[in-house]
Amino acid sequence: MPFIPSRGVIGADFLDLHPDWKIIEDPYSPGEDIVLVPATKPDFALIHAYKADKTGNVLAPGYDDRMVAQASDKVIVTVEEIVDYDLAEDPRGGYVIPWPFVNTVVLSPNAAHPGAMEPVYDVDQNHLGEYIAAAKSPEAYKEYLNKYVIGHTEAEYQEMVLAVSR
Amino acid sequence: MPFTSDDFTIGELMAARISKEVRDETYVGTGAASPVPMSGVLLAQYTTAPDMIYVAIGSDDPALSPISGKETFDIAQRGKLDLFFLGGAQMDGHGNINLTTIGDHDRPDVRLPGAAGSGMLYFMTQRIILFRMEHTPRVFVEDVDFITTPGTSDERVHRPGGPTMLITNLCVMKFLKERKGFELESVHPGVSVEEVVENTGFKFDIPSDVPETALPTDEELTILRSSVKEKISVAYPGFVESGGFGG
Numbered sequence: 001m002p003f004i005p006s007r008g009v010i011g012a013d014f015l016d017l018h019p020d021w022k023i024i025e026d027p028y029s030p031g032e033d034i035v036l037v038p039a040t041k042p043d044f045a046l047i048h049a050y051k052a053d054k055t056g057n058v059l060a061p062g063y064d065d066r067m068v069a070q071a072s073d074k075v076i077v078t079v080e081e082i083v084d085y086d087l088a089e090d091p092r093g094g095y096v097i098p099w100p101f102v103n104t105v106v107l108s109p110n111a112a113h114p115g116a117m118e119p120v121y122d123v124d125q126n127h128l129g130e131y132i133a134a135a136k137s138p139e140a141y142k143e144y145l146n147k148y149v150i151g152h153t154e155a156e157y158q159e160m161v162l163a164v165s166r
Numbered sequence: 167m168p169f170t171s172d173d174f175t176i177g178e179l180m181a182a183r184i185s186k187e188v189r190d191e192t193y194v195g196t197g198a199a200s201p202v203p204m205s206g207v208l209l210a211q212y213t214t215a216p217d218m219i220y221v222a223i224g225s226d227d228p229a230l231s232p233i234s235g236k237e238t239f240d241i242a243q244r245g246k247l248d249l250f251f252l253g254g255a256q257m258d259g260h261g262n263i264n265l266t267t268i269g270d271h272d273r274p275d276v277r278l279p280g281a282a283g284s285g286m287l288y289f290m291t292q293r294i295i296l297f298r299m300e301h302t303p304r305v306f307v308e309d310v311d312f313i314t315t316p317g318t319s320d321e322r323v324h325r326p327g328g329p330t331m332l333i334t335n336l337c338v339m340k341f342l343k344e345r346k347g348f349e350l351e352s353v354h355p356g357v358s359v360e361e362v363v364e365n366t367g368f369k370f371d372i373p374s375d376v377p378e379t380a381l382p383t384d385e386e387l388t389i390l391r392s393s394v395k396e397k398i399s400v401a402y403p404g405f406v407e408s409g410g411f412g413g
Contacts, residue, residue, distance in 0.1 A: 007243065008285040010323045011316035017271070026324070033322045 002039055009035045045072035048112050049097070050120070052079045056099035057087040061118070069101040078108035080120060108154065113161055127161060171355060174382050175412045176299075176335050177405075178390050179354060181205035182382035183333060187295060190215040192248035195238045195291075197282070198224045201398055201405035203251040203297055208394045209386060221247075222401070230397060239283055242290045245326060250291040252284055252329075253298045256310040259368025260346050261296070261317020261329040263288070264310035271312055281314050288315040292327045296341070301334035303367040318346050337362045338379055339370060347371065352379040387413065 005026075010033060015021060018037075026034040045068050049060035058077050060066065069075045077097070082105070087096055110117075114124040114131065134144035148157055171179075184206025188194055192215075196203045207220055223235040241247045254263035255278050265284060269275035288294055298305055319325040332339040332348060336357050339348040349371040353359060359376050382390070391413040399406040 006286070007324065008287075008289040008315065011313070011319050012285060013266070013271070013313045014285070029324065031322065032324050034324070 003036045004039075005034045006037050007034075040071060042068070042072040043074065045069055045075045047075065047077045047097075048108075048117065049077050049079050050094050050117075051081050051083050051087060052077060052102075052105040052107075053083050053085065053087045055086070055088075056102045056105060058097040058099075058102055058105065059087050059091060059094040060097055061094055063095045066095055066097045066101070069097045074103050075101055076104045076106065077102055078106045078111040080109050080111075080117065082107050110158055110162070111154075113158075124161065173412070174387055175410060176354070177202045177205065177410045178382050178387060178412055179379060180333055180335070181209055181390060181394075182386045183338060183379055184295065185210035185213065185215075185386070187249060187293070187331065188215045188218055189248055191217045193219050193221060193241050193246050194249045195221040195223065195235075195241070195247055196251055200251055200297070201402040201410060202299065203295070204401065205390060205394050205398055205410075207249075208397055209390055212389045212393055213386070225401060227400060230401065239286065242287050245290065245292075247287075247291045249293050249295065250287055251295050251297045252288060252315075253296060254305075254310070254314065256305060256307050257296060257298070257332075258307050258310045258317075259348060259370060261341055261348075262310045262313045263296070263315050263317070264312050265314040266312040268311050285315045288328060289319070289323075289325045290327055293330045294328060296329050296332040298332075298334050301336040301362070301365050303365055306365070307367040317341070318343060336365060342371075345371070349373065350376055352377050354379045355381065 009015065009021070010023065015023075015035075020038055022036045023033050024036060026032045047058075047060060047065050047068060049058045049065060051059040058079065088098065110121065112121070114127040116123045131144065134140045148160060152160075180202050184203060188207055188210035194207050196207060204222065207218075211218055211220060219233065220231045221233050221235055221238045221241060222230050223238050225231065225235045238247065242250070252263060254265050255268060255276070256264035263284065265278050265281055267274035267277055317329055328343065329341040331341060331351075335354070337353045338351045340351050341348055347370060348368075350359065350362065350373065353362060353376055355378055359372060391411050395406060395411045398410070402410075
């Protein structure tokens with residue numbers, strides 16, 4: 001869909017932030033205005049999900065994960081595990097993103113950290129607290145990046161954060 | 167001086183007042199983080215509105231509602247949501263709500279959670295009760311920093327619903343659409359009109375006689391402290407533990 005209409009919004013400050021949202025006269029209700037919101041067309045989607053199977057079907061937490069995948073040109077999915085069975089035949093526990101909408105699958109357990117992947121793991125409050133404190137100044141943020149990100153592999157990162165209790 | 171009572175809590179007073187706004191045989195909803203509105207809605211279900219259908223956003227608990235809270239938005243879009251509750255980090259005298267940013271939008275002092283569907287709900291719900299447990303000039307400002315959703319709309323906009331009332335820990339105000347402003351309806355026990363004026367950053371109408379908000383009856387308190395408290399303690403255990411209900 002190139003765009004969809006939306007109720008509300010007119011009179012809110014959002015319209016100043018979104019010059020691409022248009023107001024037109026509702027063709028079915030002459031004298032009434034309605035907002036049109038254009039489609040978002042990402043070049044890339046980066047999605048973290050529960051599982052992928054050998055064909056590339058993905059089991060994701062929400063229906064909106066599928067929508068994001070369908071809307072995007074290139075879709076990269078990191079998953080907690082890769083399974084032997086066909087997810088399209090057994091989609092229990094989530095929503096399936098069919099393989100035609102997936103370009104790359106990466107096995108990456110705990111990749112949502114410090115965020116949550118319910119019900120597998122919750123938010124890491126301690127680490128988030130550390131991040132929020134680091135985000136208060138460029139120097140502190142650089143320190144955070146050097147400690148956890150720059151020059152470290154994913155495996156090293158996971159070792160560092162899993163060593164600390166949530 | 168602020169509200170005080172040994173006989174009931176402020177939450178119980180407000181829940182009892184809220185329950186009077188619930189109409190029987192309608193759909194009524196509450197959002198996240200709303201133990202007092204939820205209490206008021208449940209109290210109405212046990213008293214004057216037994217056939218009201220409650221939808222609680224964020225809940226799939228069948229003891230609370232026969233419908234998942236996810237259905238709230240579609241019910242509202244169909245024009246069937248009769249009553250809902252909204253509040254903002256800031257609210258102004260024209261009913262505008264700010265749930266977006268405090269300060270300059272591009273370099274905010276505070277980034278707030280966002281509209282969460284209030285953009286549509288404020289327009290399509292028949293009646294919205296604005297609700298805050300904190301009545302201070304910091305919340306009730308002359309003009310919000312960012313209009314997440316406006317209090318009124320001009321006639322070219324399809325808007326069947328909107329704000330009808332404001333309930334806080336100090337008072338109850340009516341929202342008058344034609345005047346695009348509030349009128350003081352009642353002050354809670356122990357609260358003076360002056361105190362409301364001092365704590366409100368916008369102008370509002372004050373009638374010559376401002377009564378006290380009705381006290382909760384013994385029957386209402388009994389129901390709140392038993393059946394309602396039981397249901398609330400599942401959804402909002404912290405509220406119950408911190409003494410939200412008296413008795």
